[in-house]
Amino acid sequence: MPSRIWGGAKGASDRRKGNQCRDARDxxxxxxxxxxxxxxxxxxxxxxxxxxxxxxxxGLLAEAADAYQxxxxxxxxxxxxxxxxxxxxxxxxxxxxxxxxYQRVNAVAPSTEALHHIRLLRRDTRATRAxxxxxxxxxxxxxDLFAYLKVHVTMSGIQRVQAGIALHAIRxxxxxxxxxxxxxxxxxxxxxxxxxxxxxxxxVRQIIDYASSPAVDHETLRAMLLACEDSAERVHPGRGSxxxxxxxxxxxxxxxxxxxxxxxxxxxLGAYVYDIIPVTHPEFCDEGLVTDFSxxxxxxxxxxxxxxxxxxxTRHAVAAFIAENGGRAIPMETVPLAHHLTREAxxxxxxxxxxxxxxxxxxxxxxxxxxxxxxHLYVVNAWRRLIAEGVxxxxxxxxxxxxWKIGALTDVLKATDNLGGRLHIAHNLSDGELNAVYAGxxxxxxxxxxxxxxxxxxxxLFHGRPCVASNTSSIPEVGGDLVDYVDPFNLTDGVEVLRRxxxxxxxxxxxxxxxxxxxxARTWRDVGADFLEKVKRHxxxxxxxxxxxxxxxxxxxxxxxxxxxxxxxxxxxxxxxxQVDSDSLYAAESHGIWLRGPSPAIAIATEMPPGTAVxxxxxxxxxxxxxxxRLKVFDQVAEATTISIGLSDLDRGGGAIRLNARTDxxxxxxxxxxxxxxxxxxxxDARDFAVGLRAMxxxxxxxxxxxxxxxxxxxxxxxxx
Numbered sequence: 001m002p003s004r005i006w007g008g009a010k011g012a013s014d015r016r017k018g019n020q021c022r023d024a025r026d027x028x029x030x031x032x033x034x035x036x037x038x039x040x041x042x043x044x045x046x047x048x049x050x051x052x053x054x055x056x057x058x059g060l061l062a063e064a065a066d067a068y069q070x071x072x073x074x075x076x077x078x079x080x081x082x083x084x085x086x087x088x089x090x091x092x093x094x095x096x097x098x099x100x101x102y103q104r105v106n107a108v109a110p111s112t113e114a115l116h117h118i119r120l121l122r123r124d125t126r127a128t129r130a131x132x133x134x135x136x137x138x139x140x141x142x143x144d145l146f147a148y149l150k151v152h153v154t155m156s157g158i159q160r161v162q163a164g165i166a167l168h169a170i171r172x173x174x175x176x177x178x179x180x181x182x183x184x185x186x187x188x189x190x191x192x193x194x195x196x197x198x199x200x201x202x203x204v205r206q207i208i209d210y211a212s213s214p215a216v217d218h219e220t221l222r223a224m225l226l227a228c229e230d231s232a233e234r235v236h237p238g239r240g241s242x243x244x245x246x247x248x249x250x251x252x253x254x255x256x257x258x259x260x261x262x263x264x265x266x267x268x269l270g271a272y273v274y275d276i277i278p279v280t281h282p283e284f285c286d287e288g289l290v291t292d293f294s295x296x297x298x299x300x301x302x303x304x305x306x307x308x309x310x311x312x313x314t315r316h317a318v319a320a321f322i323a324e325n326g327g328r329a330i331p332m333e334t335v336p337l338a339h340h341l342t343r344e345a346x347x348x349x350x351x352x353x354x355x356x357x358x359x360x361x362x363x364x365x366x367x368x369x370x371x372x373x374x375x376h377l378y379v380v381n382a383w384r385r386l387i388a389e390g391v392x393x394x395x396x397x398x399x400x401x402x403x404w405k406i407g408a409l410t411d412v413l414k415a416t417d418n419l420g421g422r423l424h425i426a427h428n429l430s431d432g433e434l435n436a437v438y439a440g441x442x443x444x445x446x447x448x449x450x451x452x453x454x455x456x457x458x459x460x461l462f463h464g465r466p467c468v469a470s471n472t473s474s475i476p477e478v479g480g481d482l483v484d485y486v487d488p489f490n491l492t493d494g495v496e497v498l499r500r501x502x503x504x505x506x507x508x509x510x511x512x513x514x515x516x517x518x519x520x521a522r523t524w525r526d527v528g529a530d531f532l533e534k535v536k537r538h539x540x541x542x543x544x545x546x547x548x549x550x551x552x553x554x555x556x557x558x559x560x561x562x563x564x565x566x567x568x569x570x571x572x573x574x575x576x577x578x579q580v581d582s583d584s585l586y587a588a589e590s591h592g593i594w595l596r597g598p599s600p601a602i603a604i605a606t607e608m609p610p611g612t613a614v615x616x617x618x619x620x621x622x623x624x625x626x627x628x629x630r631l632k633v634f635d636q637v638a639e640a641t642t643i644s645i646g647l648s649d650l651d652r653g654g655g656a657i658r659l660n661a662r663t664d665x666x667x668x669x670x671x672x673x674x675x676x677x678x679x680x681x682x683x684x685d686a687r688d689f690a691v692g693l694r695a696m697x698x699x700x701x702x703x704x705x706x707x708x709x710x711x712x713x714x715x716x717x718x719x720x721x
Contacts, residue, residue, distance in 0.1 A: 014040075015047060022050060030054040045074040049081050052088075059625065059678030061088045072101070079108045091681070091688060130195045134238030137176045138539060139196070140166060141245050141259075142204070144252035146181060146225055153218040154428070155211055157455060158274060160341045161310075161527075162246040163208040165272075168528020170201050175532055175539075179204050180235065180243070182258045193261035193583050197232035204228075214432060239266030242305075242539045246272050250289075250296035256303055260578045263546035268305045270538060272335070272531075275314050275452025276321060277373070279568065284373035284449065286404050287563035294566035297321065299575055303546055306331040306538040308531065310453045313474035325572040331538065335531045336477065339458030339521045352433040354426035355397060362394035363424075364502075365441040365465075367434065367456045368448070370425070371403030375470070375488050378447040380412055382495045383419055386502070393502055394442055396423045399434065438463035442508060443501055446470065447488050454478040461519045466511040468497055482515050549605040549667070550579040550698070552614075553706025555713025557695045560588035580604055580696075586687055591621045592694035594687060595673060601636070604669040606698060614698040616661040616669060617710045621692035622651040625680035629690055636670040638662045647675075647691065655694060656714040669698065 018033035031054040034047050041047075052067035068085035071078060086101035133139075145162045149155070155163060169177040180196035191197070207224050210216065237243055243262055245254050249271050263269055278285045278293035285293075300307075301322050307330055309315040315334050322330065351359050368374045376398060386393050396419065413423065429437070438444070444460035446469040454475040460467040461482055469475050471485035479485075484501065486494040501508055550556060556576050577588070584600030585593050595602075608614060618633075627648040635642045642659040650657070661669050675690040695714055699706035 015044070018047070018050065018054075022054065025057075027054045027057040031058070042070075043074060045071050045078070045081075048074065049078075049084065052081075052084055056084070056088060057680065059680040061092050061678065064088045065092060065094075072104075076104065077108050079105055082108070130191075130234035130236040131198070132236045132238045133176075133178065133241055135240030136539065137178060137237065137241040138169075138535060139178050139180045139198075139235075139237055139241060139243045140169065141182070141196075141243060141254045142166065142179050142199075142247065143181045143183070143254045144247040146229075147252050149207070149211055150222055150225055153216050153221070154430070157341065158247050161272070161274075161337060163212065164338065164524035165246060165528050165531050166204060167208055168525065169532055170205050172528075172532050175536065177201065178235070180237075181229070181232065182254065191234060191583065193581055194265055195234055195236050197229065198235035199228055199232050203231070214430070237262050237265070237267045240268075240543075242268040242270060242535070244270045244272065244535065245300075249273070249300050250293045255296055256299040257577055259303075260546075260548070261581060263303055264581075266543055268539065268541070268543045269303055270306045270308065270535065271300055271304055273300075273307055273309045273314055273318060273452075275310075275450075276317050277450055277452065279321065280317055281373070281450050284371070284405060291560070291562055291564050291566060294568055295571055295577065298325070298566075298568055298572045299578060301325075301327050301330060302548075302572060302575055303578070304330055305541065305544050306333075308333055308335045308534055310335065310337045311474035311477050313477065314452045321568075325569045327572055331541070333534050335527065335534060336522060337453045337455065337458075338524045338527050339455075339478065340462035341455060341459065350430070350432050351436050352426055352429050354429070355424055355437070358395055358397055358424050359440075363397050363441055364394050365397045365399065365437050365444045365460075366446065367399045367437070367444065367459065368446065369400045369403045370398055370406055370409070372405030372409075373449055374400075374403075375447045375449050376406075377409045377412065378488055378491060378494060379445050379498075380409065380419065380423070381491055382498050383422070384412075384416070385491070385495050386499060387419070387422075391499065391502060393422065397437060397441070398423065398425045399427065399429060399437055401427045435463065438465055441465055443467060443511075445498075446475070447486065447494065448472075448475070449488050451475055457483060458521070461515055462521050464512065464516045464519075466501070466508065466515050468494075468501060482511075482519055484511065547605075548575050548578045549607045551607055553697065553699045553703060553709050555695060555697045555710055557713070558588055558592040558693050559590060559695070561590050586689065586692075592619075592692045594621070594623075594689035594692040597688050598675040598679075598690060599672060601670070601672040602693075604671075604696070604698070606663055606667050606669055608663045608667050608698075608700075610663060610665045610667060612663045612667075612700065614661055614663070614669070614700055615658055615707065616671075616696070616698045617656070617658050617714055618696050619694040619714045620650055620655040620657070621694055622647045622655065623679060623690050623692075625682070626675065626677075626690035627651060629675050629677035629679050631691060632674040632676070633657075633659060634672040634674060635659075635661050636672055637664045637668075654715070661698070 014033045014037035018030045018037060021029035021033055031051060034051040034054060038044060038047055048067050048071035052064045055064035055067055065085060065088045068081055071081040072085055082101045082105045086098045089098035089101060142162060145159055148159050169175060179199045182196055207228060210224060211221055243259060248254055259269060276297055278290045279297055282290045309318060309332060312334050315332050366376060366379060370376055383393055383396060438460060443466045446456045446467060448470055450473045452474060457467050457469050457475055457478045467479060468484045468486060469479055470488040472488060484497050486497050580602050582602040584596040586596060629647045631645055631647055631650060632641050633643045642661060643657060663669055673691060679690045681688060697710040697713055699710055
């Protein structure tokens, strides 16, 4: 069909010229042409949308909002116009107007994206003042539990542990237990340092009950999580309260960086530590995890008031790590895990559809994530040797998701066609299906090199099945004398143990009966009671001081290169990530760390006396979309602008500057960075940033050696330390 002609040659010319400029990404020319066209033809609704795009691409968000609003006024049901309007209003901080636009979008065509923003904006307009709770209150940080359940339909190991302890804590009338989140999605408004979102206990219980039920609909579970976040209220843990990290202290929203202000506020910090394998056995872990975990365990050990561990082996490993790195001793106690995660099987046990070829046959089960550390290759090679010797081996069943460092295993399985069809792999089984696998196996195997606990061993015993397992780390704590142990580094030793279990039916029957007669399972009720009892012993102990300060002349890089080896002894006593206090920092990257928004602020704790004048060295990153902007650095202590510079000049000069600053009454440097002008954001990045920090440090003017060290730190990557 022919396109509509607007108002003669001149109108058509301006409209066409605007489109040509748009296609050439000449946004300024497009805006000028569209503006002329709309002056003559104000009812051309699609061109109001195009004008909004042209303004937005230039970083002129207020002008873009006006254009999109004009488009919406002319067609309130236009989904795209409302989406674009909502986006720029949200970025301008006009939350109520953005919420109304997203609600119009959802009314026209409901979408996950619109609902996501509606939820966040509704929560942003909630409480403006945080509730303060102090002495005696115990906060459980469960951000990683919520994050996991948003992605997975079933709970895994650490999540089951958190759920079991949480349920027991909710029922314990002797402890004032609360549950907190550090945030609720990457686009959620950041709370001031020291504040969290507090979830109602009954909502936490309902979520755990549903996530643990036999049939879980993931959309229903996600809706419950979002509703829980919607109704959360702000809370400020006060002096004398206790925050406990139940899950991942190395990231996922529960790292020590979120708790540094709370420590300074006199809050007690505890954590449940599962293992420290990324630092004791890095060869079994992803390089990025090793880097992050190495810094996180240093931060935890340097700041925690007490630690609980899931095994004596983990407790001894943590104590040795602290001693090796010259740290202070921390009160530690062991709270062993339960022997099982799955529920007991009912009368109607479903057989997994993934394992139909195994049903009715003899088989041995290995239930664990399939990764290098778990040493599945040991069992495969033992089976290969036994097959070569003519032994009638049962089939092997591996149950678990694929993990990392399994190249050698997959090569062998491919070359042998899964041991000639004797090996079967299943994953994402329900609790009932997993019960069926345990119930039908001759015995289980678990030949892991190193563990924090060893749940598959306990699960096997819980189901009345004998187990052949490694004799390393914590595994003997789980199995006691009911398990047949092997050396995971000695295949010949393992072949003989496995041969006897496979060929000597009388011995297998004896071991099975021994398990059924003597095994007493440790339950989640036992774990919860033990955990809470030990928390009560520590919740009234004095809070250990937390005073991490940046030393004079010490260069501090924000850059984090995934896979870099961390000098833990050095980092243990520097704790760079905890020396800067701010709600304006995004996560560290290889370039450094982006500062949130156009007016971010940071506080740097120094070792200087109050009122000391220093030279502050900063090296910046500049976003490509902000090169036309100008940066002012404002010393909030001296209440003066210390520098003003164009970001293009800063970028061309390498990003490094030196400026005057003064410490406050607590020896803290307080800076605000004001970016003037408009800047564009990355298309697929929800973050709002114009500048970032690569490195920093300070020294007094007469400290020439310190100043030289900082000058080198600003311009060189240190490979000599």
